[in-house]
Amino acid sequence: MSTTTPALAAASADAGFERVQIDRRDLRPDDVRIDIRWAGICHSDIHMKRGEWGEALYPLTPGHEILGTVLEVGSDVSDHQVGDVVGVGCLVDSCGECAACQDGEEQYCAKGAVPTYGAEDYHGEITKGGYSGEVVVRDDFVVRIPETYAESDHAGVTPLLCAGITTYHPLKEAGVGPGTRVGVIGLGGLGHVGVKIASAMGADVTVFSRTDAKKEDGLAFGAKDYRATEDGSVLEELAGSFDLILNTVGSGIPLDSYLGLLDRGGVLANVGAPEDSLQVSAFSLIGNRRAIRGSMIGGLPETQEMLDFCGEHGITATVEVIDAGQVDDYYDKVVDGQVRYRAVIDTETLAG
Template structure:
């Protein structure tokens, strides 16, 4: 399968057309024509090597949806013509305790889980290329069924933004009568607000952008607090049971600690860079936990898709062409998107100039998927 994608071969370069080959699906695998791909803040971090772990070439994209074009021998979950999605993982050992519990993202096998892109943890050590591309191949165990009620373009962000925020809510038992705080109302946060409401919680949005107040209230938030407003923060001290912190960069967590009830949790889902001068005294005396949470397993991702279908939860999206991705990255850095870009991949398939100009990647990668 000759595939055209957008990626970069160094941190300082803009994304541009690249082409490579994905092999046809083997037993247990399906091939997908990618129709849409969401743009996640981690795509920007990875393309710019902000986490100092990028493997080049880097073709981002882990909110991938499309139509099944071929199935390998033994596939039972999908048939040609079905709609399917691929989230942040494409493989795991499928044998360890974490995989058995449906937490493939925490796979403890020899190479851990295989990420959808920049995942050089396959047994043969080669890199993986993501959904900013025209075609994809994946094991059927790691493909999601898209409910009929959800359009493909709206399904894409649920596969990362939806599951990443749903997972800590499920793990910590968020339910009616509890108060959920959502820190950072961007691509992840705006999904967290809607999911929290569907689970019956009172939802408090915590933002440093008070200009978003009207948009946040339209999402269903019961209250919007400007974190820089000292009086408002003091008035809401010790009122929150769980905060899902979606802020994707290093920041001061201490103001959020003061909002927490005793025996509550702050779940960090977006910041891989750490916190300075964390107020452990408040953590100790109020029994407040600061924990991390990474995406979610395949079953939980399917569960949040069904939840969004049932409760009419949809990401607010702005559709872009593939050749607009560099501008989208700039706008994302400037927090100038409400609330998620989604790429119309037909724009890449129809772009003959991109196919002609695409640089061939001389890489022995045989697609994202390997045997168990």
């Protein structure tokens, strides 16, 4: 048994999105049914839909930045109630038994965490994401949206379910606090949220972007400095000046040059996912005991912690709200860097 809900789906990598009806399962005892109000567009949705990370499971309904209201809960659910405003991020299940899951790092589940869309879950079903009217998710993978946010904030809160935790995790892992010197590479959908969070943690933040086009925004988001990297002297001028560099861009960058920005023991945390292999000289790491660290979202406890932190500090993503018929066009705009700074779908427009 199942219910149906309106959604967007792509039949292939080259096909546009079509309005369809998709099935959502009837509730299991530990499930939560959510009426989706907002669904963010992440660049990874575009990579997946266009087959840039390997062949996707079509028809594909993307979306792992989901905010809505609880419609129904299973018989064993106690943490969520009908009417609660909640969110769902990049994952909808994990084994719950391995060391990573026990440590609250479900994203590194030894059995393989189940992505919110485009993957086969533990029951043999293909997950379908947030570009839809409703979703049914296991209760452990549903997070609470802080009441400090007004309803008018909710569209901007939605991208925090991916962009927020993706940037919060490496900042927390590095112990960022007052006086920490943080460089953020890229002021896009990820980078602008990283600047806001790092600044709220008390860090001295510098943005590295290709041009000065976003300088005013970067400083408004909390950065104390903004440098255009098209000026080739910038990276030499600031050599050894940072404790942490957060790389948010999805294209290749000259890693050796950026590693040179780090002080002794500094870390370059990579959250962007370029298609090509990363290239770095061993001497860039050996000198001054520098390191490159990979980072992938965060676990569910930390996702809730991030939301609470952002709610306390009034942090939301800066968004453009769009209707369901604009998604194909906005995929191109995201790729071309024309969106300031995340696109969020008004799911009330799904029915056409």
